[in-house]
Amino acid sequence: MRILLKIILLVVTGIIFFTGLAFAEEHFFEIKAKKFSYTPNIIRVKIGDKVKIRLVSEDVTHGIFVDGYGVETRAYPGQDGSFSFVANQPGRFTFRCSVTCGEFHPYMVGYLVVLPNARFYLYALVVLFIGGANLFFISKKKA
Ligand SMILES: [Cu+2]
Numbered sequence: 355m356r357i358l359l360k361i362i363l364l365v366v367t368g369i370i371f372f373t374g375l376a377f378a379e380e381h382f383f384e385i386k387a388k389k390f391s392y393t394p395n396i397i398r399v400k401i402g403d404k405v406k407i408r409l410v411s412e413d414v415t416h417g418i419f420v421d422g423y424g425v426e427t428r429a430y431p432g433q434d435g436s437f438s439f440v441a442n443q444p445g446r447f448t449f450r451c452s453v454t455c456g457e458f459h460p461y462m463v464g465y466l467v468v469l470p471n472a473r474f475y476l477y478a479l480v481v482l483f484i485g486g487a488n489l490f491f492i493s494k495k496k497a
Pocket of ligand 1: 415416417455
């Protein structure tokens with residue numbers, strides 16, 4: 355009986371864990387770059403999400419470099435740039451132009467906001483709880 359209970363706990367834990375992982379989404383953003391701003395200039399995703407960015411220049415050559423992630427691309431007039439990455443660190447990161455494009459170039463910035471995935475943490479808690487309960491049963495059996 356105990357063994358059956360443990361097997362059920364293990365299977366449930368596994369299912370919950372992998373369902374939690376499956377909540378990662380894919381996001382695509384097209385960012386327009388123009389002297390001296392980005393549109394949009396704030397990008398919000400959840401941790402674990404796959405982020406794909408295309409940079410389109412509306413005037414001169416611009417770049418985009420995301421602090422903390424170290425990803426970069428350039429967009430030339432008529433030639434877009436793109437990159438993708440997995441948002442694996444939570445927080446607010448500045449992205450900035452990486453090509454000197456004029457006098458206000460240093461102010462050409464935007465923000466990447468990576469939010470913690472509430473559902474992921476909820477599931478992690480459930481997994482921890484089930485794991486704890488399992489340990490409790492094991493220790494109780496030994497005593
Ligand atoms: Cu620039």
